[in-house]
Amino acid sequence: MTAEEKALGKLLEYGHFHQEDSKVEGIAKRAMSHGYDSLTQPQKAVLSKHLTRDxxxxxDPGGHHNGCQAELEGEALAEALDRESYGDGFIxxxxxxxxHEHQRQWDKMNAE
Ligand SMILES: [Zn+2]
Structure with missing residues (x-):
């Protein structure tokens, strides 16, 4: 399975195409059954905006946002979608x- 297919599999699993035109989900399903490389360029273009996400x-516990702007795609996107589904956010x-480090700090503070 290619990195794109892993990401598309998670997007399908978590219903990310439900807001979209049904043809978008259809293309994603086709990529899953026939392979991402079987898609035409226009089909890939339709999926492309779903295949990268910031x-x-x-x-942190002090309320400071780390300002991360990493652009996730492929396997990293698939992993982040898993985290999001567990309620950990798309990170x-x-x-x-x-x-996890913040969590340890909180636990330590709460234990003191
Ligand atoms: Zn990040």
Whole structure:
């Protein structure tokens, strides 16, 4: 499975195409069954805006947003969609680590 197909699989799984024209979901499904490379250029162009998305970034316990603007695509996009579905927000790997670090800080503060 290519990186695009992994990302499209998650987008389909989490219903991200429900707001779109049904042909968009149809193209995504075709990519899943026949391979992303079987799509025509115009079909790929329709999907392209769904295949990159900016990280939301994380806010530290002091209320400071880290301003992350990482653009996620492929497998990184698929992973971020998983995190979003768990309620962790649409964030990149590095923000995920940062967010866990914040969590540790909170736990420590609350334990003191
Ligand atoms: Zn990030």
């Amino acid at each position: 990280c939301e970034g994380v806010t 990149c790997d590095s923000c995920d680590q940062e967010s």
